Amino acid sequence: MPELPEVETIARGLARRVTGDVVESVWLGQKKGPLKSPASEIAAILEHSRIAAVHRMGKHIVFDLEQDHVAGAPSPAKGRGRNRKTKNSEAPSTQALSEAQAKAGRSARPTNTKAQWIVHLGMTGRLQVCEPQTEVEKHTHAILRLSSGRELRFVDPRRFGRLSVARAADFDAGGIEPLEIDRDHFLALFRGRKTPIKSALLNQKLLRGVGNIYADESLFRAGIRPRRRASTLTREQLGKLLVSVKEVLQEAIALGGSSISDYVDADGEEGFFQLQHRVYGREGEPCLVCKTAVKRVVIAGRSSHYCPKCQK
DNA sequence: ACTATTTCCTGGATGC
DNA sequence: TGCATCCAGGAAATAG
Secondary structure (H helix, E strand, O other): OOOHHHHHHHHHHHHHHHOOOEEEEEEEOOOOOOEOOOHHHHHHHHOOOEEEEEEEEOOEEEEEEEEOOOOOOOOOOOOOOOOOOOOOOOOOOOOOOOHHHHHHHHOOOOOOEEEEEEEEOOOOOEEEEEOOOOOOOOOEEEEEEEOOOOEEEEEOOOOOOEEEEEOOOOOOOOOEOOOOOOHHHHHHHHOOOOOEHHHHHHOOOOEOOOOHHHHHHHHHHHOOOOOOEHHHOOHHHHHHHHHHHHHHHHHHHHOOOOOOOOOOOOOOOOOOHHHHOOOOOOOOOEOOOOOOEOEEEEEOOEEEEEOOOOOO
16 A cells, blocks of 8 residues: 555656656546546646646645646637536547636636646555556546657556645645654644554644554554554654654665555556565564564554564 | 544455 | 455544
């Protein structure tokens, strides 16, 4: 499942491959789930936009878009006023959404409009850059045709992923980046919280980007049990936890992330961090430090792994 | 203002 | 072999 290190890896791979490319047309599936913003709005913002940059915010992949407008330029669309909105045929390749985009393009806007396309991969989401003739996979929910001739596709079997847009390029990803937060700020985040520290780490409104794997791995390295109430931790323990969080995330990024289920990065390569997991997915196996069997418990519906001896 | 629980999804694993 | 059931989990929605 893509967490911060996987998303970082994917965003970097995408940046390398599509920065500077222009979205010529867009196809969006109509299945319930993936589209967080209305299809017409997503298409309007994407079509004819140049991808100026791709970066990560928390677990979100953010595409910075720019649209240049020549004053008085003719609109690319002809069919006006028809109330046909975002109709999608079964075969993704046949129909582009252009109605809303045509409208948007017609109205006078300042030159160089900035916007953002935001992708959350959920559990099983993938972004693939491929040739148009590549077979369209089952569970493909979006196809962006690029001026380079390639396509950028969003595939997500479980549909926990989300696509949205920010018109003012002001997307708010929630909490603070764990790799940027300082110690005092980190301590303040958890002060007075009675929730288990594991749950607090997963709360994207506090810290953004930490998911189940890296929460467990960080807590192991810090010697803290996942069920410990955040408010009962000392400053020293929280300080150590912050160091552990940063360490784990940085090591994982360096290895290209984990890849224990569906995650494959933008180039189709898998990460290697799963080889470094010390507790996650190791229930019953010996702790790498003390040989005690790793325990698995469920906290707030999430499986949580820890060493009963090393973690207090 | 917090915290805990439920819901959304499909494919792969498991069980009988 | 086939079919039913369970499980994975991020985050929004709901409930307390």
